[in-house]
Amino acid sequence: MSKVQKLKSTTDAFLKASKSIYGPEISGSHLINGKLKRGENFFQSLNPADLSDVVGSFPSASKKDIDETVKAAAAAYEKWRKVPAPVRGNAIGRLAQVLEREKENLAKIITREIGKTLKESLGEVQEAIDTALFFQSEGRRLYGQTVPSELPQKELMTYRRPLGVCLMITASNFPFAVPSWKIIPALIAGNTVIWKSSQDAPATALSFAMCFQEAGFPAGVVNLIHGDGEVGQTCLEYVEKGLVQKVSFTGSTAVGKKIGEICGRALQIPSLELGGKNPLIIYKDADLDKAIPTSIVSCYGTAGQRCTSTGNIIIHKDIYDEFKSKFMKAASGIKIGNPLLSKNILYGPLIAERYLQNFLKHLEWGKKDGGRLLFGNGRISKKNPYPNFSGDPDAGWFVTPTLWEGVKKDMRLFQEEIFGPTVNLVKVNSFDEAMECANGHDYGLSSAIFTEDAHLMLEFKENIQAGMSSINNSTTGAEAHLPFGGIKGSGNGTRESGIWVLDSYTRWHAVNVDLASQLQLAQMDTDYGDFREPISFKDWVK
Ligand code: UN1
Numbered sequence: 001m002s003k004v005q006k007l008k009s010t011t012d013a014f015l016k017a018s019k020s021i022y023g024p025e026i027s028g029s030h031l032i033n034g035k036l037k038r039g040e041n042f043f044q045s046l047n048p049a050d051l052s053d054v055v056g057s058f059p060s061a062s063k064k065d066i067d068e069t070v071k072a073a074a075a076a077y078e079k080w081r082k083v084p085a086p087v088r089g090n091a092i093g094r095l096a097q098v099l100e101r102e103k104e105n106l107a108k109i110i111t112r113e114i115g116k117t118l119k120e121s122l123g124e125v126q127e128a129i130d131t132a133l134f135f136q137s138e139g140r141r142l143y144g145q146t147v148p149s150e151l152p153q154k155e156l157m158t159y160r161r162p163l164g165v166c167l168m169i170t171a172s173n174f175p176f177a178v179p180s181w182k183i184i185p186a187l188i189a190g191n192t193v194i195w196k197s198s199q200d201a202p203a204t205a206l207s208f209a210m211c212f213q214e215a216g217f218p219a220g221v222v223n224l225i226h227g228d229g230e231v232g233q234t235c236l237e238y239v240e241k242g243l244v245q246k247v248s249f250t251g252s253t254a255v256g257k258k259i260g261e262i263c264g265r266a267l268q269i270p271s272l273e274l275g276g277k278n279p280l281i282i283y284k285d286a287d288l289d290k291a292i293p294t295s296i297v298s299c300y301g302t303a304g305q306r307c308t309s310t311g312n313i314i315i316h317k318d319i320y321d322e323f324k325s326k327f328m329k330a331a332s333g334i335k336i337g338n339p340l341l342s343k344n345i346l347y348g349p350l351i352a353e354r355y356l357q358n359f360l361k362h363l364e365w366g367k368k369d370g371g372r373l374l375f376g377n378g379r380i381s382k383k384n385p386y387p388n389f390s391g392d393p394d395a396g397w398f399v400t401p402t403l404w405e406g407v408k409k410d411m412r413l414f415q416e417e418i419f420g421p422t423v424n425l426v427k428v429n430s431f432d433e434a435m436e437c438a439n440g441h442d443y444g445l446s447s448a449i450f451t452e453d454a455h456l457m458l459e460f461k462e463n464i465q466a467g468m469s470s471i472n473n474s475t476t477g478a479e480a481h482l483p484f485g486g487i488k489g490s491g492n493g494t495r496e497s498g499i500w501v502l503d504s505y506t507r508w509h510a511v512n513v514d515l516a517s518q519l520q521l522a523q524m525d526t527d528y529g530d531f532r533e534p535i536s537f538k539d540w541v542k
Pocket of ligand 1: 173179250305306308475476477478479520
């Protein structure tokens, strides 16, 4: 029997004892050096769809906990980096098996903790499985190069070397898939990991960390600590002390810039996946039968809480009225509810109260900004009902879909990422103006266009300022093996996923072996084929 089958279900411990409809209250811990540590300074993780449901209580890492974690990760690194890469890959393969077996339970924990639909949560776990399967076999590649030398009897080669202890600071909206994009490639390359979970998703993080445990990673290779932004800040001090060699962060542009400064002072390149205000162009020849449902999901899916969610729909004037009326009709049917209790909803609650506050504020300032509100009236409640809501709206942080029009490039509504189910209609007169708008903001994460014209597709591909672009598809929904990341305010050029992420967790090591029987110097003793007398050591020494 394989190790994986022998072990008890990792997540059953969380879910079986359940008396409530959602599951038991999880007694949270850090995972430090292979052991669960209960810790101190507890905070609660609440189900955002039903605030009476406490998902669990979790410790906030103290300075002492962080010290202990950094030491454990550093000690584990010295052994883990020497484990042959294909063997490291086997451990990742076992992780994929555990995730596959636990998929349903894990998805329920994600949905309970951050409120995305079960279908999306299953997708998140699947994305982690795909990532594990991809990197399992990368353990048998991790290719370096052999390079011809300019001198005889000399060999040149390159190796990928791990960096050391990697600190992963992750966000709440993709609390499973995005951490997998960071942790799995870091591990296959021979690094060890300290994962600081999102304060809004510690139960998801712990359940994922337990899967790594079950898969048999040695103690200290994957460590998990919890806490808010301040804990993250304390962790970053270890970069300056030279004890953490890599930081990978998904979150806001403002925090990303600060992390960039800290890492820059230590001459490190962090991986930064930051915000977005993603444009979706509807050109006049767009196939609206496809463009309408795609735009609805692109804007409002996950309650607009993806960094790849559409922020501005840029529409050619000839098709503007038709698009607007069809979009509004489709949006009026959007179903909202508690994702563990209601079937077939497009989205659930906002993840956290601060997202709700930020969302409600934009309804105020958006009007002053000059936007015309076509629909959307804030928080759904018994007093402020929404027709397609099922369940108790007062129980959670639910908001209605929101649509603005009359939005222009220089407006705050156009420029600012809101992180909620809100989008702007922007009318343009030409393709060139559409492109100017699509590039007219400080972000550059995702982008999309709907057109049937192959020449415009090419124009769009060549001129859009974004890390990712879709043609006749949503701005969301990246696949697990294509490079993910942005430009401008959306990131620093590093990429996650696929083979490209390996550059973020390895450094190149150039090695030469000289088998010649005498000293030979590159450039100076090289025979360039121009028949010059070679300069030799003998000429310099009597
Ligand atoms: C994010 O919002 O941080 O492409 C990541 C997508 C998802 C990942 C989004 N697969 O929409």
